[in-house]
Amino acid sequence: MEVAVERPTPVKEEKRADAKPEMAAIGNASALPIVFESFASTQSDAAGIKQEERTLEAAKAEMGEVREENERLKTMLSRIVSQYQSLHTHFLDVVKVHEKAATKAKLPATPPAPAAADAEDADDLVSLSLGTRPNGARRKGHERSSSSSGGTAADEGHQLSLGLGIARGSGALSVASADDDKASGASAAPGTGGVLNLSSDSSSGADDAAKPAAASSPGATRKSPSAGEGADDEVQQQAKKARVSVRVKCDTPTMPDGCQWRKYGQKISKGNPCPRAYYRCTVAPQCPVRKQVQRCAEDTTILITTYEGQHNHQLPPAATAMASTTSAAAAMLTSGSTTSSSAAASLAAHAHHLPLAAAAGMFGPTTMVSTAASCPTITLDLTAPAAQPHSLMHSSPYAAGYESKAVPAAWSNGYMAYGGAHPSYYAKSSPALGHLFGGGVSSRPEQLYAAAQSYLQRASRLGGGGHGGAVAPPAAVTDTLAKAITSDPSFQSALAAAITTVMGRGGAAAAQK
DNA sequence: CGGATTTGACCGGCGC
DNA sequence: GCGCCGGTCAAATCCG
Numbered sequence: 001m002e003v004a005v006e007r008p009t010p011v012k013e014e015k016r017a018d019a020k021p022e023m024a025a026i027g028n029a030s031a032l033p034i035v036f037e038s039f040a041s042t043q044s045d046a047a048g049i050k051q052e053e054r055t056l057e058a059a060k061a062e063m064g065e066v067r068e069e070n071e072r073l074k075t076m077l078s079r080i081v082s083q084y085q086s087l088h089t090h091f092l093d094v095v096k097v098h099e100k101a102a103t104k105a106k107l108p109a110t111p112p113a114p115a116a117a118d119a120e121d122a123d124d125l126v127s128l129s130l131g132t133r134p135n136g137a138r139r140k141g142h143e144r145s146s147s148s149s150g151g152t153a154a155d156e157g158h159q160l161s162l163g164l165g166i167a168r169g170s171g172a173l174s175v176a177s178a179d180d181d182k183a184s185g186a187s188a189a190p191g192t193g194g195v196l197n198l199s200s201d202s203s204s205g206a207d208d209a210a211k212p213a214a215a216s217s218p219g220a221t222r223k224s225p226s227a228g229e230g231a232d233d234e235v236q237q238q239a240k241k242a243r244v245s246v247r248v249k250c251d252t253p254t255m256p257d258g259c260q261w262r263k264y265g266q267k268i269s270k271g272n273p274c275p276r277a278y279y280r281c282t283v284a285p286q287c288p289v290r291k292q293v294q295r296c297a298e299d300t301t302i303l304i305t306t307y308e309g310q311h312n313h314q315l316p317p318a319a320t321a322m323a324s325t326t327s328a329a330a331a332m333l334t335s336g337s338t339t340s341s342s343a344a345a346s347l348a349a350h351a352h353h354l355p356l357a358a359a360a361g362m363f364g365p366t367t368m369v370s371t372a373a374s375c376p377t378i379t380l381d382l383t384a385p386a387a388q389p390h391s392l393m394h395s396s397p398y399a400a401g402y403e404s405k406a407v408p409a410a411w412s413n414g415y416m417a418y419g420g421a422h423p424s425y426y427a428k429s430s431p432a433l434g435h436l437f438g439g440g441v442s443s444r445p446e447q448l449y450a451a452a453q454s455y456l457q458r459a460s461r462l463g464g465g466g467h468g469g470a471v472a473p474p475a476a477v478t479d480t481l482a483k484a485i486t487s488d489p490s491f492q493s494a495l496a497a498a499i500t501t502v503m504g505r506g507g508a509a510a511a512q513k
Numbered sequence: 514c515g516g517a518t519t520t521g522a523c524c525g526g527c528g529c
Numbered sequence: 530g531c532g533c534c535g536g537t538c539a540a541a542t543c544c545g
Contacts, residue, residue: 263518265537278536282517292536 243308243377244326247296250303254293257305258318259283261291272297284313289326302383325380 248255254277261279269276274295281289289309296302307326315323 262516264539266519267535267537270534276535290536 243306245304245306245377245379246322246325247302247304247379247381247383249301249383251301252303253277254279255303255305257322258316258320259289259311259322269294274300281311283311283315283319287311287313299383306377 246255254261260282262282263277264280265278266275267278272294274297276292276294279291279293281287281291287309289307289311291308292304292306294304294306296304307322310327311323
């Protein structure tokens with residue numbers, strides 16, 4: 001099933017980015033003429049009236065466009081909801097069949113498990129769940145802390161569960177929906193998909209965990225004050241070594257991630273004529289975070305930014321999204337065994353730590369585990385063409401996404417937007433986000449998160465669903481649903497914000513342990 | 514003049 | 530042991 005997305009012209013996008021918050025604010029487009037009439041009555045001279053009439057005409061025309069757009073979006077939304085419902089129905093059927101099979105196979109008193117637990121029993125099952133669930137229905141694993149902003153949202157009575165990943169229990173991303181009505185629905189912004197590539201040095205990951213901290217990495221020998229700090233120190237060393245690489249189409253020398261960086265070196269690395277620049281975080285004098293910036297050899301418009309380490313200071317709000325991502329990725333890469341020999345096994349092993357695997361499954365046509373890197377590295381490729389519906393089990397060469405020619409600007413810009421430095425960036429560069437998050441856009445991840453939740457929540461409400469639970473569909477459903485999701489760019493944007501935020505929280509939680 | 518950038522030198526890891 | 534390579538240092542330079 002396809003969700004058709006009309007790609008408007010850039011000019012229209014800009015206009016819409018401005019108009020949508022307005023609509024979201026007033027809630028009803030019909031209120032606008034009243035505003036204009038009262039405004040016109042204040043004009044006294046004829047020329048002024050004429051001018052005002054022209055303005056009025058233009059405004060009305062614009063309103064017409066906006067209304068049309070709104071209708072399109074509504075249609076799109078209802079389509080998505082109906083698709084979800086049919087999938088959910090299908091899933092319930094499959095669950096029933098699975099339960100029957102389970103009771104037959106395990107005759108000695110195997111109670112019919114709840115759907116979520118049932119899915120969790122299936123080893124290495126790629127799971128995806130999307131829908132509302134009754135309050136109190138909880139997933140095991142990484143529930144968001146009740147102290148967070150989302151915790152109160154859980155009390156609102158409707159929770160929205162969004163899960164996708166390996167269903168070995170708790171890998172699914174769980175999103176508690178906020179009762180937020182600011183988000184105004186879908187956007188027709190263009191966009192395709194991203195690639196989340198997890199590459200982990202299987203040998204180094206496990207070996208380093210066993211090695212003494214002082215011998216585990218170059219950074220350890222240089223930076224560690226003492227070798228006897230214990231497990232915490234070891235974890236820190238590991239986290240420092242873990243890297244998060246972001247590939248994004250970007251014209252600027254560096255990606256505007258909201259942090260302050262100081263360049264301390266530049267090298268021509270082998271195999272790439274483009275020099276690699278080394279930056280150090282200067283927000284705090286002792287911050288260990290570094291980043292490497294290099295342009296892709298095949299496509300110089302693609303900027304590859306690799307982050308290493310975790311910030312030891314308060315971050316500017318604009319930098320929290322990216323920092324959360326790197327922190328979470330580092331935590332994931334260092335939190336458990338990385339001795340798995342396959343993508344599925346590795347992701348499954350990490351799935352209970354972070355929903356990152358979920359992102360991989362959803363966005364990743366080229367999800368794979370590589371052992372080439374000297375350090376465990378997560379590569380977030382936001383330059384790939386439309387994500388083909390692959391399940392997590394489908395590993396394809398990373399190069400497939402690497403060589404992308406058609407770059408989904410909206411998606412990459414969307415990422416840049418919520419990781420970027422200025423709120424206005426949303427409306428300008430990412431119509432999807434600018435629209436989605438309304439007029440009062442903010443770079444605070446919590447707000448983006450809430451907006452994403454709201455979007456998802458609306459989708460489920462419109463469908464009249466409200467049922468379901470924290471259930472994980474079987475792998476057979478994943479492809480179809482993933483396709484539906486990846487066809488909707490604004491959904492991707494919302495999801496990206498939510499995932500990034502949840503990843504950050506998961507990573508922070510993992511770091512605290 | 515102070516901070517940021519540039520750039521050659523240096524260092525450690527790794528493979529042969 | 531040697532050379533290659535990636536990463537870092539620090540003096541020189543640039544720039545606001």
